[in-house]
Amino acid sequence: MVDPKRPFVLSVEASGGPRIAALNEAAEAEGLAKQDLVADARAKAGVLQVRDIDPAADDTALKRLALWATRYTPLVSPWGEANGADGFFLDITGAAHLFGGEESLLADLADRLHGFGLPARLAIADTAGAAWALSQFHSSSTVVLPSGQEAEALARLPVEALRLSFDTRTTLRRLGFKRVGTLIDKSRAPFAARFEKELLLRLDQALGRAPEPLVFIKTPPIYHSARYLLEPIFTADAVVAFTTRLMRSLVHALVRDGVGARSLRLSLYRVDGVVETIDLGLTLPTRSPTHVARLIGLKLERLAGAVDAGFGFETLDLAVTVAEPMEAEQTELVAANDDSFSPEQCAALVDRLQQRLGRDSVQRLAPVESHLPERAEMLEAVVGDAAVWPAPDTNRLRPPILLPRAEEVKEVMAVVPDGPPARFRWRGTLHDVAHAQGPERIANEWWRDRGAKPTRDYYLVEDKAGHRFWLYREGLQGSEIRSPRWFLHGLFA
Amino acid sequence: MKPSVVIAPDQPRAGIVTALRRLLPRMESVAAETRVLPFGIPELDSHLPQGGLALGSLHEVMPETKEDALAAFGFVTALLGRMLRKDPVLFVTSSGGLGRNARPYGHGLHQLGLDPARAILVRTANNKQSLWTLEEALRSGVPAAVAGTLERLDLKTSQRLQFAARESGVPLLLLRPAGITESTVAMTRWRVRSMQAARDRFGLIARWRWRLTLERCRNGRTGEWLVEYDNAYRFSLATAVADPALPRRASTERFCA
Numbered sequence: 157m158v159d160p161k162r163p164f165v166l167s168v169e170a171s172g173g174p175r176i177a178a179l180n181e182a183a184e185a186e187g188l189a190k191q192d193l194v195a196d197a198r199a200k201a202g203v204l205q206v207r208d209i210d211p212a213a214d215d216t217a218l219k220r221l222a223l224w225a226t227r228y229t230p231l232v233s234p235w236g237e238a239n240g241a242d243g244f245f246l247d248i249t250g251a252a253h254l255f256g257g258e259e260s261l262l263a264d265l266a267d268r269l270h271g272f273g274l275p276a277r278l279a280i281a282d283t284a285g286a287a288w289a290l291s292q293f294h295s296s297s298t299v300v301l302p303s304g305q306e307a308e309a310l311a312r313l314p315v316e317a318l319r320l321s322f323d324t325r326t327t328l329r330r331l332g333f334k335r336v337g338t339l340i341d342k343s344r345a346p347f348a349a350r351f352e353k354e355l356l357l358r359l360d361q362a363l364g365r366a367p368e369p370l371v372f373i374k375t376p377p378i379y380h381s382a383r384y385l386l387e388p389i390f391t392a393d394a395v396v397a398f399t400t401r402l403m404r405s406l407v408h409a410l411v412r413d414g415v416g417a418r419s420l421r422l423s424l425y426r427v428d429g430v431v432e433t434i435d436l437g438l439t440l441p442t443r444s445p446t447h448v449a450r451l452i453g454l455k456l457e458r459l460a461g462a463v464d465a466g467f468g469f470e471t472l473d474l475a476v477t478v479a480e481p482m483e484a485e486q487t488e489l490v491a492a493n494d495d496s497f498s499p500e501q502c503a504a505l506v507d508r509l510q511q512r513l514g515r516d517s518v519q520r521l522a523p524v525e526s527h528l529p530e531r532a533e534m535l536e537a538v539v540g541d542a543a544v545w546p547a548p549d550t551n552r553l554r555p556p557i558l559l560p561r562a563e564e565v566k567e568v569m570a571v572v573p574d575g576p577p578a579r580f581r582w583r584g585t586l587h588d589v590a591h592a593q594g595p596e597r598i599a600n601e602w603w604r605d606r607g608a609k610p611t612r613d614y615y616l617v618e619d620k621a622g623h624r625f626w627l628y629r630e631g632l633q634g635s636e637i638r639s640p641r642w643f644l645h646g647l648f649a
Numbered sequence: 650m651k652p653s654v655v656i657a658p659d660q661p662r663a664g665i666v667t668a669l670r671r672l673l674p675r676m677e678s679v680a681a682e683t684r685v686l687p688f689g690i691p692e693l694d695s696h697l698p699q700g701g702l703a704l705g706s707l708h709e710v711m712p713e714t715k716e717d718a719l720a721a722f723g724f725v726t727a728l729l730g731r732m733l734r735k736d737p738v739l740f741v742t743s744s745g746g747l748g749r750n751a752r753p754y755g756h757g758l759h760q761l762g763l764d765p766a767r768a769i770l771v772r773t774a775n776n777k778q779s780l781w782t783l784e785e786a787l788r789s790g791v792p793a794a795v796a797g798t799l800e801r802l803d804l805k806t807s808q809r810l811q812f813a814a815r816e817s818g819v820p821l822l823l824l825r826p827a828g829i830t831e832s833t834v835a836m837t838r839w840r841v842r843s844m845q846a847a848r849d850r851f852g853l854i855a856r857w858r859w860r861l862t863l864e865r866c867r868n869g870r871t872g873e874w875l876v877e878y879d880n881a882y883r884f885s886l887a888t889a890v891a892d893p894a895l896p897r898r899a900s901t902e903r904f905c906a
Contacts, residue, residue, distance in 0.1 A: 505789040505791045509782060513771065513773055521755035521768060522755075523765075533756065535770070548759040548760040550760065557747060557752070591854070622720075622842075624719070649722060
């Protein structure tokens, strides 16, 4: 565990070894700074807690915070790499008065962030660039810059306040430009000739002479509906009935966005605070309240006992956890005796069966390219279009029933060593062969199996009673093995 | 419209019988207009009411002995393959319903005429789940046909299933264990026995051969046939009983030179 009271840094791999990417107050108090080598920092700070930086987690956290900030304005733009990726812009144009003006908005924001345990530096200005600069370099942690004073305010700040690349910054410093003020109102031509376009662009953006396009986050659509009950409910029937209503209230939003629910979660809040959740996964997106309610009913039936109503449920909450695009006309045009096949109805049936019997209980067969009979097909979930099967080859008869694990047959008597059996015993019964045809030789898939498996010779064998079997002899007589073994692999009709 | 049959005493007997027979299905609340699945064998189809296996009803198929289970399975598969609607067919098996260490094999089903892409395989844990699944599938009206293995079926449950099948117009083919004597409301009950296959002139198996016994048939007649099923997914009557001694005959024949 990390102790926040003691020096703690996040390290990032850089040239010359890991460097500090972020640090806490205790570490700052020890005199450490960003970009220091971790090795040096260890020497300085004595006991130093170091963790690797996790950019993906940072990104997610920032996105989450940005989403939260949409409570102030719908236009929130989390910072990308160029801005340091550690904050966000809020476009509060026309939104500040809702919070009693800019100062109180800023105070409210600072207060709430402080409540989250996030020390934040905030600034309001006419341009995004100026706001960024002030938030990073102003002496006060909250600044509101009155309109039109960007140039004055920026003049006192270091050139780093312009969000420049490392190279540009160092060159500027080497040339003696330390403050932004030394750049403002200088003749532009020499700068344009000497520096990347970036320098003048950033300066213009900060001063409001050039526009700065921002990328705002999109709030994910939330399909979610809850119901608070006056009287707690106990029975599965009641849960199903309320689920229908909850789903019905979501349908409008789903239709509007042209999506359907692929997976749903029903949360049942018990009076004593326990929350039971029921997750549903569907084969095809749906918007049908009756279908969803039906599945919930089946699931409850299957879970009988596992879901404990206790003192009753007082709140039901249905959320669409995965939404997928869905055609508008695929709603509930259900005509029971319609001859035309509808994939939606089929998916609905599969869903119902799966809820009751379990996910793997409903499957279909898909062909696989393989010589080996047991590998030539597989079971798959009934989702989407079924695979197209190759036309049956009547020269290679295949049994309608396969024994996935071939069973060895005993007491095999063959007239000639490499011929079909004349008699064999399988599962205790002796079968006298009346007719045999074959062999069909199936070699092992040497490119797949290490350790060569012997070749198989398959025979279709009919016994005197008219029962038909698919037998194979394993191994080539003489070359692969000495005494062949016989296996039963399938049964013919 | 109320069924009306005028039976005049001067009508020929055969005419009266036909008229009465036509009346029978109505009395048994089976719609006379139900669509049927003919076998394409006139001798066999004439035993069945309306000349074929009625869709929208319950049919039972059982093997003659335990060893003939595969013949019964093949017969059901062949029937499923002959369904005209190309919608999915549901095959419900309880655990071990097809026997130990056995599962349907797509390439083999295909050779019996059932496109495996159409087959949805449902596995259930017990008889109760199977019954629920069968009824649910029938009521949904989605599949072209529902088939399954079923260990136990009492009269009342069979009525439920028959009702569900009739409502949806979807046939229900049940593979029952050998030797059952339960009374059900199934439209037909078939007993299937494996017979030695018909061979072509090279001595290779050309057509599967089964002995079908129509043990029960509501509004029809029972019967027994030796039926062949070929590569083109057609049923036919075996012209002669297969002679397993076919190759041997050459040696028993005497030649005088």
